[in-house]
Amino acid sequence: MTDTPLLSVRDLEKRYGARIGCTDVSFDLWPGEVLGIVGESGSGKSTLLNCMAGHLAPDRGQVLFDTSDRGLVDTVTMSEPERRMLGRTDWAFVHQNPRDGLRMAVSAGGNVGERLMAVGARHYGRIRDTAEDWLSRVEIDPSRIDDRPRQFSGGMQQRLQIARNLVTGPRLVFMDEPTGGLDVSVQARLLDLLRGLVRRMGLSAVLVTHDLAVVRLLADRLMVMKDGRVVETGLTDQVLDDPRHAYTQLLVSSVLQV
Amino acid sequence: MTAHDPGQAYNFAYLDEDTKRMIRRAILKGLAVPGYQVPFASREMPMPYGWGTGGVQVTAACLTPDDTLKVIDQGADDTTNAVSIRGFFRRVAGVATTERTAEATVIQTRHRIPETPLTGDQILVYQVPIPEPLRFLEPRETETRRMHALSDYGLMQVRLYEDIARHGEIATSYAYPVKVAGHYVMDPSPIPRFDNPKMHMSAAIQLFGAGREQRIYAVPPWTGVVSLDFDDHPFTASKADHPCAICGATDSYLDEVITDDAGGRMFVCSDTDYCATRQESGHD
Numbered sequence: 001m002t003d004t005p006l007l008s009v010r011d012l013e014k015r016y017g018a019r020i021g022c023t024d025v026s027f028d029l030w031p032g033e034v035l036g037i038v039g040e041s042g043s044g045k046s047t048l049l050n051c052m053a054g055h056l057a058p059d060r061g062q063v064l065f066d067t068s069d070r071g072l073v074d075t076v077t078m079s080e081p082e083r084r085m086l087g088r089t090d091w092a093f094v095h096q097n098p099r100d101g102l103r104m105a106v107s108a109g110g111n112v113g114e115r116l117m118a119v120g121a122r123h124y125g126r127i128r129d130t131a132e133d134w135l136s137r138v139e140i141d142p143s144r145i146d147d148r149p150r151q152f153s154g155g156m157q158q159r160l161q162i163a164r165n166l167v168t169g170p171r172l173v174f175m176d177e178p179t180g181g182l183d184v185s186v187q188a189r190l191l192d193l194l195r196g197l198v199r200r201m202g203l204s205a206v207l208v209t210h211d212l213a214v215v216r217l218l219a220d221r222l223m224v225m226k227d228g229r230v231v232e233t234g235l236t237d238q239v240l241d242d243p244r245h246a247y248t249q250l251l252v253s254s255v256l257q258v
Numbered sequence: 259m260t261a262h263d264p265g266q267a268y269n270f271a272y273l274d275e276d277t278k279r280m281i282r283r284a285i286l287k288g289l290a291v292p293g294y295q296v297p298f299a300s301r302e303m304p305m306p307y308g309w310g311t312g313g314v315q316v317t318a319a320c321l322t323p324d325d326t327l328k329v330i331d332q333g334a335d336d337t338t339n340a341v342s343i344r345g346f347f348r349r350v351a352g353v354a355t356t357e358r359t360a361e362a363t364v365i366q367t368r369h370r371i372p373e374t375p376l377t378g379d380q381i382l383v384y385q386v387p388i389p390e391p392l393r394f395l396e397p398r399e400t401e402t403r404r405m406h407a408l409s410d411y412g413l414m415q416v417r418l419y420e421d422i423a424r425h426g427e428i429a430t431s432y433a434y435p436v437k438v439a440g441h442y443v444m445d446p447s448p449i450p451r452f453d454n455p456k457m458h459m460s461a462a463i464q465l466f467g468a469g470r471e472q473r474i475y476a477v478p479p480w481t482g483v484v485s486l487d488f489d490d491h492p493f494t495a496s497k498a499d500h501p502c503a504i505c506g507a508t509d510s511y512l513d514e515v516i517t518d519d520a521g522g523r524m525f526v527c528s529d530t531d532y533c534a535t536r537q538e539s540g541h542d
Contacts, residue, residue, distance in 0.1 A: 081408050088412075103416070107423055110416050117419065118412025124422055124488040146423050 004066050006031045006172060006204050007052070012061035014044075014051050020228040021047035025061070027223060027233065031171070034198060034205045036219030036236060038212060038251065044228035045208045046176060052206065053093050053174045054083050065090075065172070088115045092165035096177035098157035101164070102149045108135060108160055109145040115168045134163040138193060155186035159193065166197065173198075173205040179214055191217050212255050216240060224248045271318040271351040277301055281319035281474070285465055288476035293442030294406070295389050300472040304346075309339060310368055311469030313385035314346070317366045320381055320465070321347065326354045328362035333370040333511065333528030340368075359531050369432070371453040373510045373532040376462035378479060384447040386468040389475065391435045391445035411443050414486060422491055431496065437484045438477055446483075452497045452511045457483040500525040505536035 005028035014021035022044035029035050037045045050056040052063050054075060064072045065086065075083055087093070095101035102111055112131040113121070121127050132142040138159040140152075149157050158178065165173065178194065179187040195218055198205055207219055215222055215236055222239040224232040224247065232245040243249045269275065277299075284298035303311040321327065327347050331339040335357040343366060344355045356362050359374040366383040376382060392402045395413045405411065414435055421429045434451035438444045446457060447466060457464060457477060464477040477483060487493040498512040503524040510532055512525040527533035 080404075084408060084410060106416060106420055109423055110419050113419055114412055114416050117415035118410070122415070122487075122489050124419065125490050127419065128423075 004072065005029055005064075006033075006066050007206070008062075008064040008072065009052060010062040010064065012048065012051055012058050012063065014047050014056060014058045020044070021056075022051070022225070022228040025230055027230075029172075029204055029206065031204055032202050033221065034203075034207060034219045036215030036222045037206065037208045037225060038210060038215055038222060039225035040210060040251070043225040045225050047228075048225070049174055049176055049206060049208045053091065054087060055093075085119075088118050089168050090171045092168075092170040092173040094158075094161055094165055094173060094175040094178050096180040098149065098154070098161045101161040102157060104149050107146045107148055108140070108152070111149065111160060111164045112167050115164065119168060130167060134167050135160075137197075138163040139189075153186075155182055155190060158182065158190060162194070162197070166201070166203075169201070171204060173203055175205060175207045175209075177209050177211075178207070179209070179211065187214075194218060212240060212252065224251065268350045270323070271321045271347065272303075273301065273315065273318045277315075278319045281315055284474040285316065285319065285476060288465070288474050289463070289478045291442075292477055292481050293438030293444040293475060295473040295475045297472055298474050300469045303469065305342075307470040308387065310343060310366070310385035312467030312471075312474070313366050313368070313383050313469075314343060314467075315469060316383045316465050316467035316474060317343075317347065317364060318351075320364055320383065321351050321353055323351070323353065325363045326356050326361055327351075328356050328359060328365045328531075329367075330365065330370060330372065330529075330531075331368045333372075333513070334530045336530060357531050358535075359529075369448050369450075370511070370528060371449055371456045373507075373527070373529045374535075375456075376460060378461040380462040382460075382462050382464045384449075384464065384466045386445070386447040386466045386471075386473070388433075389445055389466065389468040389471050389473040391433075391443050406442055409441060411437075411486075414443055415488075418486060418488065418491075422488070428487065428491060428493070434493075435486050437486060439481050439483075443486070444475060444477075444483075450497070450511055451485065451493075452495045454483070454485045454493070455495050459483075498525050502527045502533060502536075505533045505541045507533070507536055507541070 007029040010026050012025040013023040025048055039045045051058040058076060062074045063076050065075050067073050109128060109131040112134050113127040116127050132145055135142045140156055140159055149160060179190055209215060219236045222236045223230050226247045232248045240252055243252050281298060284296045288296045303314055329340040329344040331337040347353055348355055359372040364381045368385045390402055395417055396402050418428050432450050433445055433448045434454055435443050436446050459480055461479055463479055466475045485493040500512060501508045504526050507527055510527045510529055513528045515524050515526055517524055
């Protein structure tokens, strides 16, 4: 462990007019750590994630990222080309709906290769080899490299989206409900895959979900949000087994036991 | 301007002086930022969109009474579009017209660059249907402009990747994307990719007008124009592998002409002036 956090969020606030998207959010994310953000729909967790990832401009606060060349830099005030560069090298964003994160009219190989080409890869053969390698890493048969994502099942599309994001070896992954909309057996496989990739590549991740089982499996630490504010933070097991805030208690007790 | 007679009802070259000035501003800006699409207030022209309204406006803004105009359509001087635009400017500007590439000072073209090398005294005006090379990759205009500003062209490369993945080679055969002066990626209008190398370090000024889309862009003389490609699939300027059936030229772009309904066909130069000049000098 180093003593510099990979990502440091300070007093982040986003408002939609008079309404609060999220406010007073501060936390540090350490290298190799997976942080789960849970809360009900409308609690501001997606707003927070989009502000961190640069998709939304926050109204106040800082999002400091430990860049490889300049150390901690505020990504909110950095220039657009720099932020885009981060977005396709050190950062990755996995959308809930693979349709938002994939180019549906482009083959699987093209989808995986896009980030490589965006950072300057110009050798077709090598791009293709890398794409094949990544398809097999996410358990997609490499012979399907020229198929379009529409011909894939929901679970495969999600795995393809993960391959497309991880191909440039990012250090930080933002995930927005990565298992949403998948049936439970497919969810389980995807979680298994994600857990393996996160551990093997030493990734840090911010994982937004309303599914407590997902954070139990993936997240080291947990942040519970309600009405745009963080109401409780702690180690995942600690928060889930011994929730202190009334809302967290409600959330934990609402999970169906089978 | 009153140097001409039949067009008395019109200003010289049809457009009013203020409009021509506005278009010239856009042209100058385009020349200053090679490959950048400059918006301009495109006017209604007495012809339908898609018939070269952008090219006609650029030509009108460039013409002087001393100019000699040549108009080609797919390389030919004698097709409807070329004949009517040439007739239009003869009437409203009273300028001399020619079919000889070497004699022209302004050449308006649709879908070809003449085979005869252009000189520093010439302006080549392209008619452009869709100026945005990223249009079918990214539908949002706000986003394509940002991508141009940031030179964020990975997506264009993805398109070429898809070509190779599907066809084994880059199958884009016209409107092949080029990078101008090391920054902007530009749609060279639907010229065959055979013509792309002619844009590179051309002595002539190259102007592009898109009337419906209201954009003008330009390549100044002696500017690098590089066709995008992959290291292991380099760009090739392809053409039909035949000599011209009329003049025997092996270095010109050919049209395939179906001659009967029993599969008969011939390949002839698409540049009619080039072909005719060769025939006159004894090639056949």
